[in-house]
Amino acid sequence: xxxxxxxxxxxxxxxxxxxxxxxxxxxxxxxxxxxxxxxxxxxxxxxxxxxxxxxxxxxxxxxxxxxxxxxxxxxxxxxxxxxxxxxxxxxxxxxxxxxxxxxxxxxxxxxxxxxxxxxxxxxxxxxxxxxxxxxxxxxxxxxxxxxxxxxxxxxxxxxxxxxxxxxxxxxxxxxxxxxxxxxxxxxxxxxxxxxxxxxxxxxxxxxxxxxxxxxxxxxxxxxxxxxxxxxxxxxxxxxxxxxxxxxxxxxxxxxxxxxxxxxxxxxxxxxxxxxxxxx
Amino acid sequence: xxxxxxxxxxxxxxxxxxxxxxxxxxxxxxxxxxxxxxxxxxxxxxxxxxxxxxxxxxxxxxxxxxxxxxxxxxxxxxxxxxxxxxxxxxxxxxxxxxxxxxxxxxxxxxxxxxxxxxxxxxxxxx
Numbered sequence: 001x002x003x004x005x006x007x008x009x010x011x012x013x014x015x016x017x018x019x020x021x022x023x024x025x026x027x028x029x030x031x032x033x034x035x036x037x038x039x040x041x042x043x044x045x046x047x048x049x050x051x052x053x054x055x056x057x058x059x060x061x062x063x064x065x066x067x068x069x070x071x072x073x074x075x076x077x078x079x080x081x082x083x084x085x086x087x088x089x090x091x092x093x094x095x096x097x098x099x100x101x102x103x104x105x106x107x108x109x110x111x112x113x114x115x116x117x118x119x120x121x122x123x124x125x126x127x128x129x130x131x132x133x134x135x136x137x138x139x140x141x142x143x144x145x146x147x148x149x150x151x152x153x154x155x156x157x158x159x160x161x162x163x164x165x166x167x168x169x170x171x172x173x174x175x176x177x178x179x180x181x182x183x184x185x186x187x188x189x190x191x192x193x194x195x196x197x198x199x200x201x202x203x204x205x206x207x208x209x210x211x212x213x214x215x216x217x218x219x220x221x222x223x224x225x226x227x228x229x230x231x232x233x234x235x236x237x238x239x240x241x242x243x244x245x246x247x248x249x250x251x252x253x254x255x256x257x258x259x260x261x262x263x264x265x266x267x268x269x270x271x272x273x274x275x276x277x278x279x
Numbered sequence: 280x281x282x283x284x285x286x287x288x289x290x291x292x293x294x295x296x297x298x299x300x301x302x303x304x305x306x307x308x309x310x311x312x313x314x315x316x317x318x319x320x321x322x323x324x325x326x327x328x329x330x331x332x333x334x335x336x337x338x339x340x341x342x343x344x345x346x347x348x349x350x351x352x353x354x355x356x357x358x359x360x361x362x363x364x365x366x367x368x369x370x371x372x373x374x375x376x377x378x379x380x381x382x383x384x385x386x387x388x389x390x391x392x393x394x395x396x397x398x399x400x401x402x403x404x405x
Contacts, residue, residue: 048322050329077322077371079284081398088395097316099284103291103398107405110291110398112302114329135402144405154329 003166009132014057014084023058023090032122035198036061038190039120039160042202042217045073049117052152054105054161055124056080057087059096065120066097079116081105106141109148116152119159125201126163129170142174146181150205158217159183159203171199178203186214188224247272280394283326283370286335288396290382292404300384303334306341309378309391316371320363327357327366344369 004013014022022028039061043051048070053062059080068074078098082088088100103110106128128145129138149159165171171187178185183203190198202217218224242248250272258264265271288304295301332351339347347369356362380389380396387404389396 047325048319050322050326075317075319077283077319077326079287083399092393092395099280100395101398102395104400107398107400108291110289111287112289112331115287117325133402136405 003164005127005130005166009130010127011083011085014087016086016089019058019084019086019090022087023060023094029060032060033064035122035162036064036120038198039122039162039200040064040068040072041221042160042188042200043118043120043158044217045076045118047073049073049076050115051076051078052109052111052116052119052149053078053080053098054119054121054149055127056082056091056098056100057084057124059091059094059098059100061120061122062091062096062098078120079111081109105145106136108144109152111148111152113151114154116157117154118157119149119153119161121159121161121163123162123164125161125174126165126170129166129173138173139177142177143181146178146183149203150181150183153205155205157205159201161201161203163199163201165199175201182206184214186217188218280375280391280396281371282335282338282373282375283330285338285375285380286330286370288380290384290387291398291400292382292385292387294404295382295384295387298384301382303331303338304380304382304389306338306375307379307381309342310376311342312374312376313368313372314374316367318364318367320360323363323366323370324357326370327352330370339369 007013051065053065056062056078062078062080065074065076065078068076079101080091080096080098081101081103082091083102083104085102088102091100105124125145128141131138131141153159163174165174175185175187178201182205184206185204186202188200188202190196190200202214204214204217215226215228218226242252251267254264254267254271285306286303288302289295290301290304292301330351336347336349339345352362352366374394375391376394378391380391381387389398391397
């Protein structure tokens with residue numbers, strides 16, 4: 001199936017017809033509801049809060065925020081941003097409770113510093129990786145978005161962004177931009193390796209009650225394995241993998257020379273082996 | 280758009296970033312509406328410390344509201360249900376349906392239609 005991100009920019013792709021289909025399809029609704037509940041679980045809000053819904057669309061996720069029962073910290077008040085007028089039109093017709101904004105998240109987040117307790121985004125931020133005209137770049141859009149989001153969240157606030165990266169490049173581009181903006185970032189993957197796999201970018205702003213690092217977010221959750229990529233990169237930088245003169249180094253050099261067209265001795269089991277002491 | 284939301288908005292234009300005149304945005308030619316919102320004292324207690332009271336006063340002046348307290352209610356006052364109900368009415372139930380938001384620094388106009396402000400910018404202002 002083709003990705004909508006490859007077809008048209010979001011404000012044109014979600015026209016009246018596509019927005020109606022998106023909102024009325026029970027399959028999409030169910031997926032959205034599940035993802036919003038998961039995101040709320042990760043946000044771990046204790047009292048009624050002010051939440052920013054990034055790419056709110058027709059308010060499918062916002063509805064869940066307004067309906068959150070009081071024993072789970074709700075109901076929350078939310079403010080939604082979306083770039084598609086048709087989606088917002090449907091949100092109006094459905095009478096959602098949050099405030100709506102017609103805005104491009106790649107142009108920044110126009111709120112005062114420390115406005116929101118939390119932010120949520122369901123299937124939206126991968127659109128930032130597309131630049132529709134030559135005067136903007138995906139990197140610039142991601143930078144403006146994450147810097148604006150970082151500033152508009154209060155200290156100790158959290159953001160959970162569910163997204164569909166096209167490939168690993170987009171995935172690292174998005175999480176890298178978030179880290180650059182100052183967030184503590186982690187990626188939670190549900191149902192990894194299956195067709196239904198879902199990625200959640202979990203972001204924290206420092207100075208809150210969260211003890212330790214980003215992995216504290218998933219403390220107490222069932223069935224979550226933690227893979228710490230930071231430790232791996234740290235270990236790699238401590239022990240350089242090849243030293244000059246060892247077998248791996250010799251093989252690499254021989255390969256380089258062969259590529260240059262030089263005559264290189266064939267490899268054998270004796271290649272790079274230590275000689276016995278010479279006396 | 281709720282008045283509470285308007286109290287958090289700043290101009291999105293790049294040259295206005297960090298400029299003191301970019302907040303609050305000025306409301307012009309507005310139509311207001313009262314919409315029922317469920318009363319949540321807890322939410323109001325949570326949000327009041329973040330409301331910019333000077334900005335709210337200025338906005339209330341522009342809208343010709345006169346019954347706004349001069350100073351921000353704090354501490355014990357926030358236990359008083361009548362105070363909370365008044366704040367609820369002002370911040371959450373009073374909504375802007377039509378009008379304009381104007382930046383005091385660059386003069387950019389954001390139009391509000393059917394309660395939705397348009398914050399899309401031409402790319403040279405981003």
